Amino acid sequence: MSRQVVLAATAVVLGAALLTSCTGKNPTNGTPSPAPGTSESTGGAELPNSGAPKVDNPLPAAALAGNPCDSALTAEQVTGYLGQTKAPKASDTELGPTCDWASTSGSSAGILVGYDTKSGQGLSLPYKNVKPKAKRWVDDLQPIQGYPAVGYVDSGTTDNRACVIVVGIADDLTYSVSLSIGDSAVQAGKDACQLGRGVADTVLTNLKARA
Numbered sequence: 384m385s386r387q388v389v390l391a392a393t394a395v396v397l398g399a400a401l402l403t404s405c406t407g408k409n410p411t412n413g414t415p416s417p418a419p420g421t422s423e424s425t426g427g428a429e430l431p432n433s434g435a436p437k438v439d440n441p442l443p444a445a446a447l448a449g450n451p452c453d454s455a456l457t458a459e460q461v462t463g464y465l466g467q468t469k470a471p472k473a474s475d476t477e478l479g480p481t482c483d484w485a486s487t488s489g490s491s492a493g494i495l496v497g498y499d500t501k502s503g504q505g506l507s508l509p510y511k512n513v514k515p516k517a518k519r520w521v522d523d524l525q526p527i528q529g530y531p532a533v534g535y536v537d538s539g540t541t542d543n544r545a546c547v548i549v550v551g552i553a554d555d556l557t558y559s560v561s562l563s564i565g566d567s568a569v570q571a572g573k574d575a576c577q578l579g580r581g582v583a584d585t586v587l588t589n590l591k592a593r594a
Contacts, residue, residue, distance in 0.1 A: 430504065430554040433511035436531040441553035444500070446594040451482035451496040454593060455558070455586045464582065465492050478502055490565050496586060499557045506531060506551040519543070521576050527584050528591070534576035544568075546575035548583040552590065560586055 431437050448454075452471045461468055465486040472483040479500035486492035502508050510533070514520050519536035526532060532550045536543055545563040552558065562579030 428507075430507055431510075431551075432507045434514075435506035435510040436551070438505070438531060438551045438554050440529060442556070442591065442594045444553070444556060446552060446590040447479070447498040447500050447556060447558060448593070450480040451498055451558075454589060455482060455496040456484075456494065456589065460585055460589075461494065464494060468493075491563065492565055493563070494582065495561050497559045497561075499559070503555045505553060505555045505557050506533065506549060507554075508557075509533060509535070509549050519546075519576075521546075524548070524576070524580055527580065528587050530587065532580065532583060534579060536576070542569070544575055546579045548576065548579040550583050550587060552587075558583075558586060558590065 450473045452473045456464075461471075461484050465484060465488075467487045468484045469487055472485075474481045474483070476497065479498040481495060481497040483495040484493055499505070499508070504511075513535055514522075516538045517535040518538045518540060519534075521534035524532045524534055527550055530550055530552055532548055534546050534548045536546055544565075545561065547559055547561040549557050549559045560579055560583040562575050562582060564573055564575045564578060568575075568578070
């Protein structure tokens with residue numbers, strides 16, 4: 384499945400494009416796909432809800448200020464994951480700003496990072512709207528630097544090369560990293576969700592430096 388198809392399918396399931404992911408020739412790399420949820424209200428329910436974990440040491444909203452193109456990953460980090468890339472593409476979605484980095488290698492590798500700054504629902508949003516539909520739901524990921532994270536494979540995908548990682552930095556704030564791994568990583572039996580967690584860890588380090 385092409386990276387474009389993966390992204391489109393995820394957007395349909397989530398109802399909004401909060402995308403992130405990364406892939407590359409190197410099996411340790413990943414490619415971006417959409418992140419979770421819609422901007423639907425949870426009816427004013429107290430956060431967290433729908434089974435989402437609580438964030439014990441929230442980061443300030445300033446950590447997600449601006450666009451991911453400027454703060455999620457450095458140019459050196461992007462090159463480390465993807466090699467040479469096209470100019471990043473910034474977008475504004477229902478959930479917040481996103482940035483898409485695409486490899487020039489022709490491998491469909493890319494990273495798409497999204498900040499959910501608009502829904503006000505944090506991890507409760509994917510737990511409510513994505514978990515019931517996901518092809519694979521991974522809620523036993525190790526916390527990332529102490530912050531809860533979940534991963535999922537979109538129900539619209541036909542293989543396991545793409546995984547979206549969503550990290551709660553506050554009960555009402557998340558960022559997402561979507562990963563679509565390359566053929567060599569698939570053949571090596573790599574897990575896109577575990578690889579995506581590594582990219583999400585790098586992003587969190589950069590976000591914490593801003594807080």
